[in-house]
Amino acid sequence: MIPVACSRTPTAHWVRFLPKQAPGLTSLQGRSVLIVGVGREGRALADRLLTQGMTSALFALDGQDGDAARAWREDYADRIALSVVDPALEPIPERLANADIALLSPGIPKTGALYQAVAALGIPMSSGTAMFVADHANTMVGVTGSKGKSTTSALIHHLLVGSGVDAALAGNMGIPVWGIDPREFQVVELSSYQCSRLETSPSVVVLTALFPEHLDWHGSEQVYYHDKLHLVAGSPDHVIANGDDVTLKRELRKRYPDLAVTWVGHNEDWHLEADGSGGHWLNHGTTRIAHSSSLNLRGDHNLRNALMAIAAASVTGKLDGASVPGLLESFEPLAHRLEPISDPSGVVFVNDSLATNPQAARAALEAFPPDQVIVLIGGHDRGVDYSPLVSHIATNPPKGVIGLPGSGQKLVDLCTQALSAAHQLGSTQLAVAASMEQAVVMARSWARPGDYVVLSPGAPSFGYYRDYEERAQDFVTWITATKETGR
Numbered sequence: 001m002i003p004v005a006c007s008r009t010p011t012a013h014w015v016r017f018l019p020k021q022a023p024g025l026t027s028l029q030g031r032s033v034l035i036v037g038v039g040r041e042g043r044a045l046a047d048r049l050l051t052q053g054m055t056s057a058l059f060a061l062d063g064q065d066g067d068a069a070r071a072w073r074e075d076y077a078d079r080i081a082l083s084v085v086d087p088a089l090e091p092i093p094e095r096l097a098n099a100d101i102a103l104l105s106p107g108i109p110k111t112g113a114l115y116q117a118v119a120a121l122g123i124p125m126s127s128g129t130a131m132f133v134a135d136h137a138n139t140m141v142g143v144t145g146s147k148g149k150s151t152t153s154a155l156i157h158h159l160l161v162g163s164g165v166d167a168a169l170a171g172n173m174g175i176p177v178w179g180i181d182p183r184e185f186q187v188v189e190l191s192s193y194q195c196s197r198l199e200t201s202p203s204v205v206v207l208t209a210l211f212p213e214h215l216d217w218h219g220s221e222q223v224y225y226h227d228k229l230h231l232v233a234g235s236p237d238h239v240i241a242n243g244d245d246v247t248l249k250r251e252l253r254k255r256y257p258d259l260a261v262t263w264v265g266h267n268e269d270w271h272l273e274a275d276g277s278g279g280h281w282l283n284h285g286t287t288r289i290a291h292s293s294s295l296n297l298r299g300d301h302n303l304r305n306a307l308m309a310i311a312a313a314s315v316t317g318k319l320d321g322a323s324v325p326g327l328l329e330s331f332e333p334l335a336h337r338l339e340p341i342s343d344p345s346g347v348v349f350v351n352d353s354l355a356t357n358p359q360a361a362r363a364a365l366e367a368f369p370p371d372q373v374i375v376l377i378g379g380h381d382r383g384v385d386y387s388p389l390v391s392h393i394a395t396n397p398p399k400g401v402i403g404l405p406g407s408g409q410k411l412v413d414l415c416t417q418a419l420s421a422a423h424q425l426g427s428t429q430l431a432v433a434a435s436m437e438q439a440v441v442m443a444r445s446w447a448r449p450g451d452y453v454v455l456s457p458g459a460p461s462f463g464y465y466r467d468y469e470e471r472a473q474d475f476v477t478w479i480t481a482t483k484e485t486g487r
Contacts, residue, residue: 037105
């Protein structure tokens with residue numbers, strides 16, 4: 001059993017020796033480098049390479065001449081020339097084709113024309129994240145999952161820092177890994193895109209959930225599973241995983257049958273114990289670590305995320321176990337993840353804009369009493385299976401369902417059919433809104449003090465907003481605008 005109250009001194013199991021050390025940033029000494037993709041990660045990598053001055057030449061390539069390309073030209077001018085190429089219309093310039101290595105950003109899909117064109121050059125391909133992991137694997141906790149990875153990463157970081165550890169938090173949540181200065185420990189959230197290009201594994205890996213996502217990027221469900229779980233291909237020292245996720249358990253065991261895994265779940269050593277009053281104890285073996293009332297997080301899924309975070313922090317040998325309850329209590333929910341917004345009406349609005357898939361929206365609904373929740377769902381329709389969300393709505397009818405522009409109409413139609421089949425159609429108000437303004441006004445008219453109005457779209461924002469943050473801001477704007485009038 002891994003003790004929760006760990007010493008403050010490093011333990012021997014933290015030191016790892018890779019059978020084959022993957023190339024890190026120092027491997028670029030004297031080489032010409034092509035940065036593919038000029039978004040956040042590409043810029044952070046460029047800044048680090050320019051600062052260290054180790055490369056013989058730097059080039060940049062992107063497939064779109066948009067805001068990111070314009071910002072690159074303004075900020076890097078003559079230091080790193082940018083070429084924007086549509087591979088369907090023109091070849092990659094020869095000076096770029098002769099680079100020693102191409103470092104691809106996460107936004108360059110393997111199924112896309114730009115990736116295929118770079119691959120056809122025959123030069124080695126890697127990524128900035130892969131090189132960061134290679135350089136810092138010994139002191140890194142890597143977190144991935146189809147949902148829950150941001151909250152779990154932030155919790156691990158919070159627990160370590162609260163235990164007196166000099167730890168950095170970076171990765172997929174918007175802080176590029178090469179935008180931080182390495183610390184005693186690095187907690188890094190990794191997307192499936194980033195995992196797919198790794199050449200080694202962090203010493204500690206956390207897997208929060210697994211279900212089909214980003215199929216347009218990966219090409220198929222099985223490729224997505226392969227790429228996501230590639231995070232453990234380098235044989236981490238510790239793997240902490242969600243034992244209640246049937247798909248994760250099946251796919252991990254199928255692909256890595258000899259991998260030692262610490263499972264966190266209802267029937268595992270790390271588990272949740274119902275207290276008989278609606279709450280839960282977070283347990284390790286027979287030890288009660290903390291109570292769910294200590295957390296400012298809603299939903300059983302977040303209790304499990306917290307338990308995985310505790311398990312991951314404990315194996316570093318740095319966690320102050322006695323401080324865990326207080327640290328959980330002081331952890332604030334991340335923006336756009338079941339983030340409560342108070343309102344003078346007594347209705348609680350909840351911003352869960354980052355719920356961009358049906359499973360995440362379902363988890364949000366599970367965190368509230370069904371007869372007190374009105375959910376706003378819909379957005380960009382990627383053709384995914386909505387049944388996890390729709391089936392939950394049919395068996396746990398919420399007070400209201402409001403469809404947002406995009407897939408909102410489709411979702412409301414599916415919910416109507418499912419509720420009717422379950423003989424629950426009269427339990428839920430259903431409507432489709434033409435805008436966020438109309439959705440908020442409608443929700444206000446349905447809600448009563450004590451009710452929850454939850455923006456948990458279950459779909460991305462593409463085509464309607466710049467990103468989930470802009471969608472959330474639109475939600476907040478109309479909550480504020482309708483405070484006094486109620487409309």
